[in-house]
Amino acid sequence: MLNSILDLLLKQIFGQPFLLMAIIVFIGYIAMKQKVSKAIAGAAKASIGIIVMGMGSGALIANFGKLLTALQNATGIQGAGLNTYPTMTAGYEKMDAILGEGTGAAWGIYTLLVAFILNLVFVALRKFTRIRAVYLTGNAMIVQAGISTYIVWRFLGLGMLPTVLIAAVVTALYWGICSTLLIEPTKKITGADFTVAHQQMVVDYIAYKVAPKIGNPEKDDIEKKKLPESLNFLQDNIIATALVMFVSTAIIMLVVGKDQIDWLRSAEGLNQGGLTNNVVFLVWISITLTANIVVLLSGVRMFVGELMMSFKGISEKLLPGAVAGVDCAAIFAFAPKSVVLGLLFGALGQIIGLVGLLVFKSPIFLVPGFIPLFFDNATIAIFANKFGGWKAAAVICTANGLVQILGSALAVKMMELTWWQGSADYATIWVAIIAIFKGIGSLLGIPIAG
Amino acid sequence: MLNILCVCGNGMGTSTILKISVKKICDEHNIDAAVESCSFGEALSFITTTDLVLTSPEWAGMLPPSSAVIAETKNLIDTAAVTETLLSAVKEHFPNEIK
Numbered sequence: 001m002l003n004s005i006l007d008l009l010l011k012q013i014f015g016q017p018f019l020l021m022a023i024i025v026f027i028g029y030i031a032m033k034q035k036v037s038k039a040i041a042g043a044a045k046a047s048i049g050i051i052v053m054g055m056g057s058g059a060l061i062a063n064f065g066k067l068l069t070a071l072q073n074a075t076g077i078q079g080a081g082l083n084t085y086p087t088m089t090a091g092y093e094k095m096d097a098i099l100g101e102g103t104g105a106a107w108g109i110y111t112l113l114v115a116f117i118l119n120l121v122f123v124a125l126r127k128f129t130r131i132r133a134v135y136l137t138g139n140a141m142i143v144q145a146g147i148s149t150y151i152v153w154r155f156l157g158l159g160m161l162p163t164v165l166i167a168a169v170v171t172a173l174y175w176g177i178c179s180t181l182l183i184e185p186t187k188k189i190t191g192a193d194f195t196v197a198h199q200q201m202v203v204d205y206i207a208y209k210v211a212p213k214i215g216n217p218e219k220d221d222i223e224k225k226k227l228p229e230s231l232n233f234l235q236d237n238i239i240a241t242a243l244v245m246f247v248s249t250a251i252i253m254l255v256v257g258k259d260q261i262d263w264l265r266s267a268e269g270l271n272q273g274g275l276t277n278n279v280v281f282l283v284w285i286s287i288t289l290t291a292n293i294v295v296l297l298s299g300v301r302m303f304v305g306e307l308m309m310s311f312k313g314i315s316e317k318l319l320p321g322a323v324a325g326v327d328c329a330a331i332f333a334f335a336p337k338s339v340v341l342g343l344l345f346g347a348l349g350q351i352i353g354l355v356g357l358l359v360f361k362s363p364i365f366l367v368p369g370f371i372p373l374f375f376d377n378a379t380i381a382i383f384a385n386k387f388g389g390w391k392a393a394a395v396i397c398t399a400n401g402l403v404q405i406l407g408s409a410l411a412v413k414m415m416e417l418t419w420w421q422g423s424a425d426y427a428t429i430w431v432a433i434i435a436i437f438k439g440i441g442s443l444l445g446i447p448i449a450g
Numbered sequence: 451m452l453n454i455l456c457v458c459g460n461g462m463g464t465s466t467i468l469k470i471s472v473k474k475i476c477d478e479h480n481i482d483a484a485v486e487s488c489s490f491g492e493a494l495s496f497i498t499t500t501d502l503v504l505t506s507p508e509w510a511g512m513l514p515p516s517s518a519v520i521a522e523t524k525n526l527i528d529t530a531a532v533t534e535t536l537l538s539a540v541k542e543h544f545p546n547e548i549k
Contacts, residue, residue, distance in 0.1 A: 136467075137463050138463075139462040139463055139466070190525060192527075192528055194527060198463075235459060236490065236491040236512070237460050237461070237489050237491045238489070238491040297460075297461070297462070300462065301466070304462065304466060305466045305469060305470070305487065308470065309470050312467070312470060324527075326463065326467055329460060329464045330463065330464045330467070330526060330527050332459060332464075332506070332508060333506035333508045333524045336508040339508075374459075
């Protein structure tokens with residue numbers, strides 16, 4: 001009897017992400033004194049969002065995995081895609097395979113909650129911690145908390161409580177320290193009182209410090225120069241994703257050759273035996289992968305709004321003096337030309353990196369993603385241009401694109417995932433954090449958990 | 451009822467915060483509104499049923515053509531500026547929606 005009640009509570013309710021997220025959102029609404037009917041509607045939407053996200057990411061990981069298998073069969077090269085959300089879900093899939101369906105996401109959500117509370121505690125103790133910012137970018141928080149959970153579990157092989165606690169401490173420190181570092185420079189760019197809380201914060205700070213040494217922010221401010229408007233379409237997230245998928249898939253198909261393409265066509269899940277024309281098949285794959293990402297994003301959007309509403313409300317109530325850390329795109333309107341500049345030079349850096357991987361016969365190849373390429377380099381370019389002009393932005397973004405590829409390749413090597421987060425911080429400081437956990441794990445003789 | 455759409459680059463971060471503020475502002479000023487958010491790349495699929503789009507000048511220029519009223523403000527997370535932009539747009543184009 002007791003066992004079945006425990007099973008119901010722990011595994012079937014608090015261990016199931018679609019119910020857990022609904023409960024959190026419901027409590028958030030009630031705590032903010034909203035009507036019960038509104039709370040139920042919000043909870044239901046959050047629940048549906050979790051399932052939609054799972055549909056998108058499940059299909060994406062499976063379909064993209066086929067391409068990577070073909071690449072591996074033909075060349076022996078291990079491939080991985082760079083994108084934030086599927087990295088989290090790929091980690092969860094590995095945890096679920098050992099710990100049971102739904103466990104990964106449930107642990108990840110607990111890490112998210114504990115890390116958010118810790119962030120608030122750090123700010124409450126700002127006299128000692130000097131942390132003043134609360135990280136409120138829900139869409140990035142979910143991914144980062146999830147990846148931290150997977151890192152800790154993979155290398156330390158601990159149970160839920162210690163895994164969640166360790167992952168939450170590391171994540172909350174990253175959020176608090178890095179977004180606090182950006183308060184000053186963000187204020188200089190926007191004149192407003194908020195800070196950037198995203199996934200390239202360390203490199204933003206480096207750009208802020210290094211850019212003045214490279215260029216002249218007065219003379220070379222890109223915002224005062226003219227750029228062709230035809231470049232704007234590159235900022236359309238869906239079109240750009242489709243474009244990157246098309247180019248990457250075309251390269252993979254050229255590399256793997258006819259036999260593997262024929263295998264792909266009839267591979268389980270793809271089932272496109274009828275598309276015998278290779279170009280049509282190529283277009284079908286790139287559009288399908290993009291569609292999978294669009295589904296994933298719309299799922300995330302359904303629960304992230306509800307979650308952020310609660311977090312923002314709680315933070316404003318408990319810590320009215322805290323600086324809100326928000327999505328990097330909030331500063332894009334202040335420097336729209338830097339955004340395009342960052343995208344172009346970041347892409348240049350990533351291309352150099354990818355060519356480098358091929359030339360130096362790296363055992364790993366990466367497929368770039370729109371989120372790490374665009375949002376990171378755009379944000380870094382804004383900081384670099386503001387404090388060092390466009391030449392500094394060009395140099396720093398090219399270097400960053402290169403580092404994103406090389407650092408991510410290292411991360412893929414250690415994490416053995418078919419996806420990696422790929423953004424600037426996850427190709428630098430987080431690679432170091434992974435190496436530290438890996439080192440601790442092997443020092444203590446702990447086998448890799450999965 | 452007024453259909454309001456909040457638009458930003460990826461339709462995740464900024465537009466979500468904007469949606470939260472817009473809902474709050476509408477509640478406070480008794481504007482009966484349904485608020486949604488998306489990226490400008492997805493705006494095409496929502497904009498035909500939208501009365502009022504709230505976004506920054508950067509994205510406003512790239513929205514697909516529609517009959518929706520476009521209201522823009524630079525700092526989408528500055529509640530005071532968003533309030534002013536939203537209220538003046540509603541007063542100008544949808545005066546009947548304010549109760």
